[in-house]
Amino acid sequence: MRALILDEGELRLDPDHPEPEVGPADALVHVRRASVCATDLEILRGYGSLPGYRGVLGHEFVGELDDGRRVVADINIGCGACRVCASEGGRHCPARTTLGIRDRPGVFAERVAIPRANLIEVPDGLDDELAVFAEPLAAALHVLDEPCEGPTTVLGDGKLGLLIALALHAEGRAVELIGRHPTKLEIAAGVGVATLLEAELGDDPRPRAAMVVDATGSPGGLRRAMQLAWPRATIVLKTTTKQPAPIDLSPIVVHELRVVGSRCGDLRRAIAVLASGRLDPRALITARYPLAQATRALEHAGEPGSLATLIVP
Amino acid sequence: MRALILDEGELRLDPDHPEPEVGPADALVHVRRASVCATDLEILRGYGSLPGYRGVLGHEFVGELDDGRRVVADINIGCGACRVCASEGGRHCPARTTLGIRDRPGVFAERVAIPRANLIEVPDGLDDELAVFAEPLAAALHVLDEPCEGPTTVLGDGKLGLLIALALHAEGRAVELIGRHPTKLEIAAGVGVATLLEAELGDDPRPRAAMVVDATGSPGGLRRAMQLAWPRATIVLKTTTKQPAPIDLSPIVVHELRVVGSRCGDLRRAIAVLASGRLDPRALITARYPLAQATRALEHAGEPGSLATLIVP
Numbered sequence: 359m360r361a362l363i364l365d366e367g368e369l370r371l372d373p374d375h376p377e378p379e380v381g382p383a384d385a386l387v388h389v390r391r392a393s394v395c396a397t398d399l400e401i402l403r404g405y406g407s408l409p410g411y412r413g414v415l416g417h418e419f420v421g422e423l424d425d426g427r428r429v430v431a432d433i434n435i436g437c438g439a440c441r442v443c444a445s446e447g448g449r450h451c452p453a454r455t456t457l458g459i460r461d462r463p464g465v466f467a468e469r470v471a472i473p474r475a476n477l478i479e480v481p482d483g484l485d486d487e488l489a490v491f492a493e494p495l496a497a498a499l500h501v502l503d504e505p506c507e508g509p510t511t512v513l514g515d516g517k518l519g520l521l522i523a524l525a526l527h528a529e530g531r532a533v534e535l536i537g538r539h540p541t542k543l544e545i546a547a548g549v550g551v552a553t554l555l556e557a558e559l560g561d562d563p564r565p566r567a568a569m570v571v572d573a574t575g576s577p578g579g580l581r582r583a584m585q586l587a588w589p590r591a592t593i594v595l596k597t598t599t600k601q602p603a604p605i606d607l608s609p610i611v612v613h614e615l616r617v618v619g620s621r622c623g624d625l626r627r628a629i630a631v632l633a634s635g636r637l638d639p640r641a642l643i644t645a646r647y648p649l650a651q652a653t654r655a656l657e658h659a660g661e662p663g664s665l666a667t668l669i670v671p
Numbered sequence: 672m673r674a675l676i677l678d679e680g681e682l683r684l685d686p687d688h689p690e691p692e693v694g695p696a697d698a699l700v701h702v703r704r705a706s707v708c709a710t711d712l713e714i715l716r717g718y719g720s721l722p723g724y725r726g727v728l729g730h731e732f733v734g735e736l737d738d739g740r741r742v743v744a745d746i747n748i749g750c751g752a753c754r755v756c757a758s759e760g761g762r763h764c765p766a767r768t769t770l771g772i773r774d775r776p777g778v779f780a781e782r783v784a785i786p787r788a789n790l791i792e793v794p795d796g797l798d799d800e801l802a803v804f805a806e807p808l809a810a811a812l813h814v815l816d817e818p819c820e821g822p823t824t825v826l827g828d829g830k831l832g833l834l835i836a837l838a839l840h841a842e843g844r845a846v847e848l849i850g851r852h853p854t855k856l857e858i859a860a861g862v863g864v865a866t867l868l869e870a871e872l873g874d875d876p877r878p879r880a881a882m883v884v885d886a887t888g889s890p891g892g893l894r895r896a897m898q899l900a901w902p903r904a905t906i907v908l909k910t911t912t913k914q915p916a917p918i919d920l921s922p923i924v925v926h927e928l929r930v931v932g933s934r935c936g937d938l939r940r941a942i943a944v945l946a947s948g949r950l951d952p953r954a955l956i957t958a959r960y961p962l963a964q965a966t967r968a969l970e971h972a973g974e975p976g977s978l979a980t981l982i983v984p
Contacts, residue, residue, distance in 0.1 A: 442902055450902035450926065452878075565765075580920070589755055589763035598921035605918075607893070608911035610932035613763065617930040619923035 361414045361467035362652040378471035385474045387421035391490040392465045392669040394659035416466030417458040420489035428480040430492040433457040468671045478625045491639045492628045498522040500623030508568025515542040517665045519573035527551045528637040545641045577603030584609040592616045642666040674727045674780035675965040691784035698787045700734035704803040705778045705982040707972035729779030730771040733802035741793040743805040746770040781984045791938045804952045805941045811835040813936030821881025828855040830978045832886035840864045841950040890916030897922040905929045955979040
């Protein structure tokens with residue numbers, strides 16, 4: 359089958375990749391749509407905490423089983439036997455594998471084998487190009503697991519920042535989105551989210567939110583978040599950056615801020631929100647590429663102005 | 672009166688300092704014991720978030736009113752009129768003054784004026800040299816406001832780290848203290864706290880705690896804390912450092928850690944714990960100096976091996 363693979367740091371389309379090994383607990387999934395994530399690009403660049411991945415890239419997708427049912431999947435597979443799996447779920451298992459990220463083939467391929475326990479069925483009538491957002495939208499909705507009384511500011515108008523702003527707005531939270539790209543901010547403004555260009559904040563803005571979400575993907579995001587957070591506010595950190603930058607963390611102590619790391623979320627909840635019609639992220643789709651041009655899809659995803667770049671096997 | 676003042680970055684004893692101005696809401700407090708805090712030393716060195724303090728230093732103390740009652744005091748005085756004072760208390764008011772730290776004379780003096788609303792009475796029979804720990808012990812007990820199921824590791828065997836370890840132990844939490852000074856660790860071990868020399872951890876220790884408290888006062892403390900924290904654990908950050916160090920914060924996101932800044936606590940609670948006899952921090956007292964030798968007290972407090980250095984007016 360065709361698959362986009364990373365091999366010794368080189369990205370290439372393998373036209374004759376071996377078929378997935380389908381274990382007794384797995385289902386064979388035919389990929390219908392996949393989407394490029396910033397994490398895919400970070401893996402390409404040699405992402406700090408995920409060094410040396412080799413194999414099929416990709417983890418955002420909607421697929422189809424042999425019996426015609428459509429599915430999305432929780433991308434983390436824990437060992438199922440350790441203390442962490444018992445208390446926090448497989449998502450945090452130190453021995454976990456992760457689709458296209460850690461020790462397990464990803465979804466930029468015609469087919470992929472996935473444990474049946476990780477699959478979530480997609481309801482009839484839910485468009486593939488909505489369902490393909492289930493994984494990043496789950497990560498966005500995870501922000502709602504943090505209690506917050508008061509306004510939320512989301513920093514970063516990339517795909518994740520936009521999804522978070524749309525998700526908080528759809529769920530009734532007072533939210534503003536601050537970014538650097540007028541055309542991206544317009545997508546949020548179009549559904550009624552308050553937006554602001556970051557340049558308008560100035561160098562020393564006043565605190566303005568009970569929760570600030572850093573989805574900038576930049577080390578400066580946390581610094582900005584600390585400026586904008588009220589005393590005892592929550593900062594939800596979505597940004598992982600390879601290059602640690604020197605940041606004065608004393609505002610965390612002085613203002614007793616809560617900096618909460620947030621990674622993956624619940625895909626069932628994401629599917630339910632998409633199926634409800636309360637949130638439609640299709641305006642984020644920048645381009646579609648056939649699997650044969652998947653290397654170009656990743657290049658495009660890394661260009662300014664790009665949001666969601668889809669791969670269609 | 673005599674007072675230890677900081678003037679243009681110079682520390683000096685002023686033998687003829689003006690008497691405190693006692694406003695209509697204030698009480699005149701005669702200082703009985705004061706203690707040097709790491710924050711005093713940071714202010715001397717030009718602490719990042721508190722630049723340019725001038726006036727009488729010091730904020731840890733026990734004193735006496737004209738009627739003979741003994742008191743300690745919450746050191747922060749909010750404006751009482753803003754949104755933050757209403758929701759979070761004066762401790763976080765952006766316009767607050769703070770004894771010996773921000774725009775208000777401190778306690779390294781014979782007398783000090785303090786708003787009566789900030790005073791907490793010291794019960795008869797509670798030794799001055801226990802009551803003088805009320806302010807730092809309140810900050811230590813504040814760690815207990817974070818819920819935690821599972822073991823807690825405290826990093827740093829300075830005065831604050833020791834007080835936190837003693838406080839958690841006294842309140843029944845499973846706690847270990849990790850530090851670099853065998854003689855300091857012995858104080859905690861003496862009351863039954865598990866202790867470990869930091870060197871024994873090695874470079875890449877396994878996660879070991881549901882909560883890690885960084886009381887190292889060093890930028891490396893947070894890095895260590897992230898190593899030792901279980902997935903989704905809480906890191907309580909007590910360390911403020913002037914020099915920001917580049918730290919890879921991606922473990923916060925990947926392991927969904929909660930980094931919670933923690934500054935001041937409730938002095939009533941600290942007095943209650945001291946009065947209960949469950950905790951006796953007097954073993955931390957390294958030296959006592961008369962107010963006339965207060966500059967030497969601060970020098971001593973900055974030397975290795977020093978814990979609590981008292982000033983006796």
